[in-house]
Amino acid sequence: VDKPPVRRVAIFGGTHGNELSGVFLVKHWQENGAEIQRRGVEVKPFLTNPRAVKKCTRYIDCDLNRVFDPDNLGRTVVEDIPYEVRRAQEINHIFGPKGSDDAYDLIFDLHNTTSNMGGTLILESSRDDFTIQMFHYIKNALAPEHCPVLLIEHPSLKYATTRSIAKHPVGKYES
Numbered sequence: 001v002d003k004p005p006v007r008r009v010a011i012f013g014g015t016h017g018n019e020l021s022g023v024f025l026v027k028h029w030q031e032n033g034a035e036i037q038r039r040g041v042e043v044k045p046f047l048t049n050p051r052a053v054k055k056c057t058r059y060i061d062c063d064l065n066r067v068f069d070p071d072n073l074g075r076t077v078v079e080d081i082p083y084e085v086r087r088a089q090e091i092n093h094i095f096g097p098k099g100s101d102d103a104y105d106l107i108f109d110l111h112n113t114t115s116n117m118g119g120t121l122i123l124e125s126s127r128d129d130f131t132i133q134m135f136h137y138i139k140n141a142l143a144p145e146h147c148p149v150l151l152i153e154h155p156s157l158k159y160a161t162t163r164s165i166a167k168h169p170v171g172k173y174e175s
Contacts, residue, residue, distance in 0.1 A: 005040075006106055007041055008041075008042045008044075008106075009104065012108065013025055013045070014047045017053040017055060017056060019058075020112065021174050023053050030045050052064070060083040061082035061083045063084065092165055107169055108172060109161070120174075124151075124164070125153055131168045
């Protein structure tokens with residue numbers, strides 16, 4: 001299959017303000033981007049929910065990782081709109097728009113969990129050949145370390161996650 005190359009990658013941290021691994025990594029890479037830069041690829045570390053990070057809480061008004069649906073992204077901005085809905089619209093403007101050719105090629109969204117699942121990659125579509133091949137590469141590079149892949153695909157579900165803006169959404173959970 002002839003697909004365009006991946007040229008624009010975003011690394012998100014702080015989607016949930018109390019999940020600090022991604023926050024620390026994003027802040028580190030914002031100060032020292034040479035570690036993640038590669039020739040021919042734009043890599044942008046991005047703090048997704050800075051207000052929640054500042055308060056070290058999951059979110060301010062609602063879960064940012066659940067509001068990237070057409071209704072919320074198209075909502076009129078009024079004074080009492082939830083902070084995370086407004087932030088989702090801003091993120092969609094910067095990295096999208098969702099579902100368009102202009103959207104970022106890959107968003108790697110870093111999370112923490114209290115579940116004992118170790119480092120786990122999250123895949124939203126079994127038909128995303130690029131992401132499947134990338135996961136295969138990552139798993140081989142980490143071997144013999146265990147790195148499970150969780151497929152959360154559902155035939156009638158449209159994902160409203162932060163990473164769903166990208167052509168290739170990737171979640172990474174660390175316990």
